Amino acid sequence: MIDDLPKGFKAGAAAASFKKAGRDDLGLIVSDRPCVLAGMFTQNLFKAAPVLVCQEILGTCGTARAVLANSGQANACTGEEGLDNCRATQKMVAEAAGLTPREILPVSTGVVGAHLKMDLWRDAVPALVQSLGSRDAEGFTRAFMTTDAFPKFAMREVTLSGGTARLTVMAKGAGMICPNMATMLCVALTDADVERAPWQAMFGRAVDKTFNRVSVDGDTSTNDTILGLANGASGVAARSEADLALLEEALTAILGTVSHMLVMDGEGASKVIHITVTGARDDKDAELVARSVGHSQLVKTAIYGGDANWGRIVTAVGYSGAQFDPSKVGLRLCGVERFRLGRPVNDDQEEKLAELLKAKDVDVEIDLGGGPGGYTFQASDLGHEYVTLNSDYRS
Template identity: 40%
Template sequence: MSPYHVDGFMFAGINSGIKKNGQLDIGLIVAEKSIPCAGVFTTNQVVAAPVIQSKKRLAERAMARAIIVNSGNANACTGESGAADAQTMAGHVAKHLNCESRDIQVCSTGVIGAPLPMNTLLDGIDKAMDTLDQASFFDFAEAIRTTDTFTKARRAEITIDGRTYCIVGASKGAGMIHPDMATMLGFVITDAPISESDIDALWRRTCQKTFNAITIDGDTSTNDTALFMASGAAGGAPLVGDHLARFEDTLLNLTSELSKDIVRDAEGGTKLVEIAVSGGLSFNDVQTVANTIALSPLVKTAIHGEDPNWGRIIAAAGRSGVKMDPDQLTLSFDDIELFSAGEWRGLEAEKRVHSIMLRNEYTIRLDLAQGDQSHSIYTCDLSADYIRINADYRS
């Protein structure tokens, strides 16, 4: 049995020819029937046709039967024909499954502005339908990639009252990453029973702490989508109360790793750094400070150069717009203080911090010493390779 097997689902990932290099470019997730589904989508005002369609359908009814994804073409900024193409994709899948097209979630990712090669795409959907099985989730995860350097897939289990529930997820993204949402596609499925009335709030809470808490370059996409489906095929009544809370913790852990995988795969990136801001008066304060530090080009280049330039971090926090007292701030790398009580902690502390910065992953902590609110953002370094990759993206 595949390690990514989930009761109640089948998967496919195939090459249709959208990508001329032979890589997989159509992914499909199919449930046995229409099941509870939730989605969180881009907040960019320039929105791709499949996002508009999928968001509207989930707003009308938090249920879905299947997810169809193509990579290599974003179907964004393609006008009325793009909207029609997204509807055609949904209708073509629905015809195969003998269900309504409103039960099909459609996602596209790739270059903006080019029309979808519909003949190629529809033939590819036919091929994907013919190859559906319970063992091909990793192929699905591979098919949604664009500039990703590795396939991002995760699995978790939780046992509640003697029943073991499985959660499996895949994500893609390596550039144009920033809340809200991070530029990405994310898909998580489970065989646990989650009610239609609970699934949306559960998924939004999860995304707030994971997919909406990563940044690479500050850009958001036209196509960002994160979808969550629950088949209930493992049995039992819908999870509520403490049982739902325990499930949510497991879901959060899996989704956190999927989101961090995106930052680990950042275009040109070599570091995964958690910016953990605590001691805030409000969530908005700590989120704003964390975002400002995580996005600072000077902080990101210092991370790349493994330079303990604490002044850049303090300065970024100071320009965030959040009121703070510099003399009350405490800045640490992991557990090593580098700045506190308004002063640098000295050369020995800086040497120890430099050793921490040689690692691939670590945490920068800033305590505002004002309240009890905290928030973390995951960021990466900024290198010359990021410029090279994005200067040549379409060529």
């Protein structure tokens, strides 16, 4: 086990057989002192029970000490019974770990509409609490994986004026991924000493530049949650504007690393499409164009097939809802210009493009030729594996 958590944090996990036996599906992180919190949650109107409970804690307390994660059942669309179950799991863990229930932030992932299996929870909680300190970031991350092909986590150090602090980010997500405020589940820990207001503010900006700009399938989940816990255990303070800027830069970078992993491991995805839009009337129009291209089934299947079918990209630009002059639009695919001032660029580079399209990361650059607005967005391609996984997910 590598000691890759920030100071003062311990992780544990247990196998509760929520869906399959023999693998960790319950995870716990505990800080030895209260943490300053930041959090962003799904915009889906059906917010899962753990989302509602986390929002309540962030809205009233502002600090917490633990994150409790399970896979198997998402506890979404489960009504009052789901909320009661969620609170009962907080209580169980609080009693076993010597915390209060409101110090524990719950996050759940799995089948939507399924209730938590409370008997299995009761059986597994003692082992979970005992395991604290036995898992690293990967160990915790594995406990809330579902169809993820690999665990997604990263560690990074940031040197501020008073010393070095650490950031660790752990995320899950492979399907139902089109984060709107935050992705499926993500926990960001730091031992930097930072106050609540600047922490939440930089967290919001960093998430907006990273997790809110990726999509696997355009489906915004009921459980999207990203939590930021800062416990100050390093003794390294981020108070000055310069230090806050350094911390924000490091936070944005590490969230970018992990959100890219999310797209790379989109269910059945083989490639990441990096979409850059410039020359839009404003950033909002640029975003419309980027999301339209990133969500187009025809673009995603063409990229999957290594087909330089740029006409599909231009089509998705055209129906995005953004306002622009079609006769000024240009497009580069893998750096090769294919469309300029609203018409095809005729030099035939199909062979070169076919070679370039074999890469894992594919660049699509769109210039609307009309203004200062810009946006970047990452999307998965769409292949057979996506269909296979999602036409038979529950079995």
